[in-house]
Amino acid sequence: MTTKKSVSRKNSVAAERKLLGFIDRIEEAGVGGWAVDFDAPAESLRLRVLIDGVIADMVVCDLHRDDARLVTQVNSRIGFYYVIPERYHDGLRHVMTFAALDGADVPLSSRNGAMTALNFCLAKPTRVDATVDGLAGGLLQGWALRVDERAGTKLGGVRILVTDGGQPIAEVTADQFRGDVATATGGDAACGFSFYLPEELRRPRMRLQFFAMPEHAELRGSPLEIEFPAAPSREQITALIARTDELFTFAFRLKQDLQAALPRERYMLDDYRRWAAASLPLAAARAEARYGGVPQTLPLVSVVCPVYRPGIADFLAAVDSVRRQTYENWELLLVDDASSQPELTAAMKALAKADKRIRLLPRKRNGGIARATNDALAAARGEVIAFFDHDDLLEPVALEVMLRARRATGARLLYSDEDKVECSGALCEPHFKPDFNYRFLLDINYICHFVMVDAEVLREVGGLDPELDGAQDHDLLLRLCERLTPGEIHHVAEVLYHWRKSASSTAAAGAQAKPKAVAAGEAAVQGHLRRRGLPARVKSRGGLTCYQVEWQFPAKARKAAGVSILIPFRDHIGMTQECVEAIRKYTKDVPYEIILLDNWSSSLEAEAFITAQANMPDTKVIRIAEPFNYSRINNIGVRAAEREYLLFLNNDVFVNEPFWLRRMLDECLAAPKLGAVGAKLLYPNGTVQHAGVVLGVGGVADHAFRGLAGSAPGYMTHAMTAQEVAAVTAACMLVRKEAFEEVGGFDEESLKVAFNDVDLCVKLSKSGWKLVYMPDAVAEHRESISRGDDFNDEKLARFMWENEVMKQRYADALPFDPYYNRHFSREGGVYRELRLLRPEDA
Incomplete structure (x- = not known):
């Protein structure tokens, strides 16, 4: 081989x-x-x-x-x-x-x-509605729709020709997601385009024109006149950027301004096709750099593929993608699930005749995907099983890369990233996944494709459950989690699988394409939790194959634990009182105490408030007459806490539903090694302020989905599902007191204001504790009202110091958030921008 x-x-x-x-x-x-x-x-x-x-x-x-x-x-x-x-x-x-x-x-x-x-x-009578938006962050952007009045359609996919001085310099396709255009026009959302002007084509002054093809219709906003800095200017900007980290107060704003002025090659998530063309050919080299060589002994890989009435063209392409694998020691088991299509049968027979590694296993009666797959598993001769659908595509290096990872990690269950493939062969909608995330898997089968499992382990857990067709793969993965340790499950961060979009597929239409899958998924998760002895009720989120787990722990379990709610404040009495009253009004099913941490309030209103609160049951007021130090204030409060769990809460956070705290506490009761839980926080306008924290973005960390609509699912449902994360904000964070004390609490010496919550979360992770983002615990956050903006001139030097403390302390952790795919950019903009990883950076 x-x-x-x-x-x-x-x-x-x-x-x-x-x-x-x-x-x-x-x-x-x-x-x-x-x-x-x-x-x-x-x-x-x-x-x-x-x-x-x-x-x-x-x-x-x-x-x-x-x-x-x-x-x-x-x-x-x-x-x-x-x-x-x-x-x-x-x-x-x-x-x-x-x-x-x-x-x-x-x-x-x-x-x-x-x-x-x-x-x-071939053409039909249409017109083009299109606009050039302009230049932003180095990208030329716009949108285009081809309008067919007769058919009543407004479709994207328009070809855009870009010229400079009448000479063509680029051709792009307007098929990127533009929800704003879809809302405004009622047309196809896949109608946007963006174009990065390569360095070699730039001149100091350019007059660009944009034409929709083949009509050669000029777009609104065209021509576009732009200027680029000359080479000496770019070199000067680069030199200044390198110095900014040494200049503290001056550096922070200067760096932002200069980075905005200096164009760089960028790949937005909507520009996935261009990224894929550059990145996918590097997958094998990255795998070699990351994992080393292929196994010395070459295991036989059994690729199991149930077949039931696929489009013949898609099926042939699928088989071709297996035959083109760079790793050659495989067998492909095609199980014809009584398709009763003579042409399909003849095609399968011809393919099996052409390549002896292809085996045809016909069924006399249609049994569904689980039974058909089980037939393949029973006949498989390989040491390793790979699951494959009858109309999807594998990257040519898929088996090779997965086996490199298996050899290097010892994993017995491996999964890769994936995307979708249009009928035209164009790649779209990438799913860049986190490393193994058990809590996320309860809410949704994020693993999906491409999955490779040791045959021995599969035999131990049994085959697929025919009663759960539609969610049979989710059920199998959950049963494998019962058998394997997290260390035996490995995520291969490469796009190795292309999921076919068709009119009837879940890939194209979502859960509604296969409604029985929703109920099957609920049953799969419910059965898994039952086997683990965890009381829960599982229900679909909005009719999707995405689930909410409502834990059903007895009241005595919560009563035995209890929560100490710590709220620092300095004046702003009206807001603090509103915060406290909301807790007392809405919090149900959880015994709690409130510890108010008065950091040098001085108004008469404050004295009256403190006196009244001190007389309330289960309430303490601790006066801390010291300069503001968030870490120290909360550490002092923890010493007075009497409950098993600590809820760190800003006084500008307001709860408004009864089970917010119960849901956070139940997560801890369900997982003994769970150290902290973070809530979903919304701005007063209903958009997201916090939905988990991602390490390494923008230098140290950034909040996920800031500004997203509060009910929106976010990238691959990350905003709406419970999941393990690398960090959460202390604006509303429940922490197991045992874990907090084990890692030494907040750092009150070096991180007095910024990043103390991220520091605590990283310390918890390094000590073996898990952290979870809980989207069903929702509160309003009026961020920064109590102490202003960290980024004014007066406070900027302190922020830059704390920024450097984190970067030096966690140089080994910040760039490698296990729950944020390595192919996302760390420059800024969580879940919005991709980066091109070279093998040496893998």
């Missing part, structure tokens, strides 16, 4: 086969002709139809053609007619080729002579 040689027999097969095709009918509706395999002239040839290099369909050459028989002297039933799908009636040039079922190219000719391919361009 060699990992550098791809599995490809196409050229040798084409050389051996005697194939011929003839095109004699070309019209707007379709293409007709005939094709023959002279090695098997009595059989009707099955052709792959490829459009723009992507398998679009399969056509059978079984139409009667007497005229062709006279030419070929073979069977007359060799004709075909292929109807060109509507999606290619887009006014663009497309290229059609044909291949035999095994992939061998079919040479074409026509009345005009030999031809390598058939080019066609």
Whole structure:
């Protein structure tokens, strides 16, 4: 076995086969002709139809053609007619080729002579509605919709030509997500475009024009005149940026200004296709740098694939993606789940004949995906099992990269990142996953594809459960979690799997495409928690295959624990009183005490408030007459706390529903090694202020989903699901007192104001404690009212000092948040921007 040689027999097969095709009918509706395999002239040839290099369909050459028989002297039933799908009636040039079922190219000719391919361009009457927004952060941005008045559609995917002085310099596709445009126009949200002008094309002054093609219609806002700094200016800016970390007060704002002025190559999440083209070819090299070589002994990998009535073109592409694997010691088990489609059956038989590593396992009766997969598992000979769907695609290095990781980590269950593939072959909607996140897996099957498991472990836990079809993979993963330790589950942070989008697939339509999957998922999670002895009720979130776990611990368990709520304040009495009254009004089912930490309040109003509060039951007031030091104030409060759990709460946070604290405490009761829980905090306008903290972004850390609508799911449901995170904010953070004291509490020497909560969370993690973001505990946060903005000139030097303390203290941790995929940028903007990782940075 060699990992550098791809599995490809196409050229040798084409050389051996005697194939011929003839095109004699070309019209707007379709293409007709005939094709023959002279090695098997009595059989009707099955052709792959490829459009723009992507398998679009399969056509059978079984139409009667007497005229062709006279030419070929073979069977007359060799004709075909292929109807060109509507999606290619887009006014663009497309290229059609044909291949035999095994992939061998079919040479074409026509009345005009030999031809390598058939080019066609089909259009329908439309107009273009499009705008250039301008230049932002080095990216030229805009949007375009092709409007079909007759059909009532406004679709993205418009091709945009960019010219400079009349000379073309770029061509981009307007297919990036623009929710604002969709709202304003009622059109397709996938209509945005962005273009990064490469260094070699820049001139000090440029006049760019933007045209929608093929109409050559100029966009609104075009032409666009822009200026770029000359090379000496860029060098000066770079030198100044390097000095900013030494300049404290001056540095922070200067660095932001200069970074905004200095263009850099950027890959926004909506620009995934461009990122994928640059990054996916580096996956094998990154894996080698990260994991080392492939195993010395080459395990057989059994790729199990249940098959039930896929689109024939998609199925052929799926099988091709397995045959092209750089790792060659595999078997592909195709389980025909009684599809009852002769053409599909014939295709599978032909593929199995062409490659002995492909095994066909037909079922007499349709049993569903679980039973079909179980048949494959029972027949599998491999040491390792890989799960594969009948119309999806593997990256050519998928098996190789996964096996490198298995060898290096000793993991027995591995999963990769994934994306989706359009019918055109375009990649979109990447799912960049966290490292193993058990709490997240309870709420949603975030692991999904590509999964590889040791066969021995699969046999121990049993196959898939047919009663849970639709969520059978979620159920299996949960059962594997019962068998394996977290250290035996490994996330391979590479996009190795492309999930096919089709009209009927969950990939395209979400949970509503397969409504039974919702109930099956609820049952899978409920059964798993029952086996673990955890009392809970599981229900779908909004009818999605995403679940809310409501723990059902008895009241005596919460009563035995109890919570001490610590609230620092200095004056701002009206706000502090509102905060405290909301706690007393809404908090149910949890015994608590309130500890008010008065940091040198001086107003008459404060004295009256403190006196009244001190007379309230389960309430303490501690006066701390010292300069503001958040860490020290809370450490003093902890020494007076009598309950098992500590809730650190800002006086500008307001609760408004009864079970906010119960939900946070229940998370701790469900997991003995859970050290802290953070709530979802919303600004007064209902948008997110905190939905977990991500390490390393912007230098030290940043809040996830700041500014997102409070009810929005966020990237891959991260804003709406419970999950393990690297850090949470102390504006509303429940901490197990035992864990807090074990790690020494807040750092009151070096981190008096900023990052003390992040520091505490990192210390907890390093000591083996978990942290969870709980989206169902929601409160309003009127951030920074009590002590102003950290980033004014007076306080900036202190902030920069604390920033440097964190960067030096946790140089090994900040860049590597295990719950934030390594392919996301650390420059800023959580879940918005990607970075291109070179092998040396892997």
